[in-house]
Amino acid sequence: MANVVQQSLIEQLRPVISDERIGTYLTAAGFDTDRALRLYIWNALIGEAFHLPIQSVEVGLRNRINAHLINLYGPRWWQEQVFLKMAGRERASDIETALRRIRNRGASLDTGQVVATLSFGFWASLLQKKYNPPLWGGRLSSAFPYLPPGTSRGDLANRVKRVADFRNRVWHHEPIIKKDLLAEYSVAMELLG
Incomplete structure (x- = not known):
C-alpha cells in the first residue's frame, strides 16, 4: 500500500x-x-520530522529571552524606550511589524502576542555580540540556567544561528539531503537541554 x-x-x-x-x-x-x-519526498518527510525539535528550540528560546527582558525592562519591555533605544532601529522595526500584524488580526496587544508574533530571527539576533553588555553582561546564566558551564554568549549565538539556518532550509522546502542531519538534530537537542 x-x-x-x-x-x-x-x-x-x-x-x-x-x-x-x-x-x-x-x-x-x-x-x-x-x-x-x-x-x-524523502527530503520533505525528513523536514517534517525536524519540525517539532526546531519549533521547540524556537519557542524555548523566545520564552527564555522574554523572561529575561521582563526582568530587565518590565512586562511590556517591547514598548519601553530604554529597551527600544538599546535594541536599535532594526529590532524596533521588527517590533513595529509585529504590532501591526497583531492589530490587523484584531488581537490584544499584550506581551504574549508580541512574543509569539516576533520572528525566530528577532530572538536569535538578540544574542549578537552588540547586545552583550546591555543584555547579557554577567547575566547569561540567569536567562539560561541550564547552560553548560563555560558556554559563552557567542557559543549560544552560533548554535542558535545554526538551528535558525537549518530551520529556514526546512521551512522554505530547500534540499537538506546533503546536510549532516545527525549533527543538525544534535545541535537542536543540545539547545533544548
Missing part, C-alpha cells in the same frame, strides 16, 4: 516541480527521475 501511495505522489509531483527545484535531486539520484522524486 505504501508503494502505491508513494507512486501516486510521484505521478502528482512530476508536472508541478520546476526543473530548478528537482535538479539537485536528479543529480543526487544519478539522473533517474523516479528516484529523484522519491528523494524529493
Whole structure:
C-alpha cells in the first residue's frame, strides 16, 4: 500500500516541480527521475520530522529571552524606550511589524502576542555580540540556567544561528539531503537541554 501511495505522489509531483527545484535531486539520484522524486519526498518527510525539535528550540528560546527582558525592562519591555533605544532601529522595526500584524488580526496587544508574533530571527539576533553588555553582561546564566558551564554568549549565538539556518532550509522546502542531519538534530537537542 505504501508503494502505491508513494507512486501516486510521484505521478502528482512530476508536472508541478520546476526543473530548478528537482535538479539537485536528479543529480543526487544519478539522473533517474523516479528516484529523484522519491528523494524529493524523502527530503520533505525528513523536514517534517525536524519540525517539532526546531519549533521547540524556537519557542524555548523566545520564552527564555522574554523572561529575561521582563526582568530587565518590565512586562511590556517591547514598548519601553530604554529597551527600544538599546535594541536599535532594526529590532524596533521588527517590533513595529509585529504590532501591526497583531492589530490587523484584531488581537490584544499584550506581551504574549508580541512574543509569539516576533520572528525566530528577532530572538536569535538578540544574542549578537552588540547586545552583550546591555543584555547579557554577567547575566547569561540567569536567562539560561541550564547552560553548560563555560558556554559563552557567542557559543549560544552560533548554535542558535545554526538551528535558525537549518530551520529556514526546512521551512522554505530547500534540499537538506546533503546536510549532516545527525549533527543538525544534535545541535537542536543540545539547545533544548
